[in-house]
Amino acid sequence: MKNPSPLIRYSFIAAIGFLFVGALFTMVKWPAAELFAILGGASTVALYVLFNRAAAVKRTSAYPRHAAFLALVTAIVLKSFGLSIGSYFMFIALVAVLVWFVWSVLEELPPSED
Secondary structure: OOOOOHHHHHHHHHHHHHHHHHHHHHHHOOOOHHHHHHHHHHHHHHHHHHHHHHOOOOOOOHHHHHHHHHHHHHHHHHHHOOOOOHHHHHHHHHHHHHHHHHHHHHHHOOOOOO
């Protein structure tokens, strides 16, 4: 797939910013938290999928990264609406990040000589 343009790359940064603002507005209980969380979450997931399709190297350690990313976005959106199930998704995101870290470290090791 073609390399994404700088405009799309900067759009990803802006989408992450929207998601972050949605999380901050949720913490201070401002009324626009849902709007920022939904806009940031939807655009971040769309651009994340686009970037993963354009990736040159496909690794199996990316599966827990995908799970962590989706669980984190889902947790932020659910918490912005005041749903307590978002806490469980945050826990799933934490576990997925730890699995991703361990898996990527083990993937970099040379094969064993049995």
